[in-house]
Amino acid sequence: MKKIVLLFALAFVSTLSFAQVSWNVKGGMNISNWTKDTGADAKVGYKIGGGMEYAFDQRWALQTSLFLSSKGVKGSGYLENNSSADVTVNQVYLEMPIMAALRIPVCQQMNLVFSAGPYLAYGIAGKISAESGGVTGSVDTFGDSSLDHFDAGLAYGVAAEFGKIVVGAEGQFGLVKIMDVDGAPKNINVSLTVGYKF
Numbered sequence: 001m002k003k004i005v006l007l008f009a010l011a012f013v014s015t016l017s018f019a020q021v022s023w024n025v026k027g028g029m030n031i032s033n034w035t036k037d038t039g040a041d042a043k044v045g046y047k048i049g050g051g052m053e054y055a056f057d058q059r060w061a062l063q064t065s066l067f068l069s070s071k072g073v074k075g076s077g078y079l080e081n082n083s084s085a086d087v088t089v090n091q092v093y094l095e096m097p098i099m100a101a102l103r104i105p106v107c108q109q110m111n112l113v114f115s116a117g118p119y120l121a122y123g124i125a126g127k128i129s130a131e132s133g134g135v136t137g138s139v140d141t142f143g144d145s146s147l148d149h150f151d152a153g154l155a156y157g158v159a160a161e162f163g164k165i166v167v168g169a170e171g172q173f174g175l176v177k178i179m180d181v182d183g184a185p186k187n188i189n190v191s192l193t194v195g196y197k198f
Contacts, residue, residue: 024065024166025050028193032071032091034178034185039077043088045070047191053101061101063115069095071189072126072141085132091141091178091187093121097155097170111161119172121151147178151187166195 030045051065072089099117106112126141142149153175159168174187 020055022053022055023050023198024053024195025198026065026067026166026168026193026195028191030069030071030189030191032073032187032189034073035174035188036183036185038073038075038185040073040075040089043072043074043090045072045090047193049095053197055103059103061103063097063099063101065097067093067095067097069093069121069189069191070126071187085130087128087130089128089141089147090126091123091147092125093123093151095119095121099155099157103161109163113159113161113166113168114157115159115170116154116156119153119155123147123149123151148176148180150176151178152176153187157191161197164197166193166197168193168195 027046027048030047031042032045033042034040047067047069049065049067049069051063053061053063055061069092071091071093074086074088076084076086097117097119099115101113101115104112104114123142127138128141128146129136129138139146141147151174153173155170155172157168157170159166168191170191170193172187172189172191174189177184177186
């Protein structure tokens with residue numbers, strides 16, 4: 001029993017002795033939409049923020065970040081008077097992914113990093129805008145009669161590290177309805193980012 005405890009202690013100490021914390025900043029583009037056949041088109045937005053990585057060893061790490069992330073949809077439809085309206089939904093979230101990452105060295109100055117995990121998000125801003133016959137109007141995206149603030153889901157990604165420069169792509173699939181009604185869609189999103197590691 002003492003030998004087993006000693007082995008676990010040595011493994012824990014060796015992990016701590018390697019563990020390294022690094023920081024990064026990232027920015028890029030979102031291409032977002034909703035699930036279900038809502039007739040909406042994808043919308044381009046932005047993603048900017050920073051985060052940290054806790055490396056357990058040379059391959060495995062835990063990554064977490066805080067982003068300002070713009071999502072939404074755009075589309076057109078018909079009103080009760082048979083006039084058409086163009087609608088744009090802007091959803092701005094504070095978003096926190098928590099990812100397990102596997103780093104695979106490719107050459108001396110290049111690594112591939114595969115990551116997956118959950119994300120949490122909270123809507124903080126945005127407008128739902130409509131334009132019909134030259135007349136425009138808007139309401140707040142998040143609120144009592146609009147979309148729910150909270151979002152969460154699964155994220156996965158791949159990134160290439162070139163020294164301190166990181167180029168990545170990430171997908172997100174929301175697990176929470178955008179509003180509390182039957183048949184409401186969920187967020188889906190693809191991000192392309194460029195970052196710098198400190």
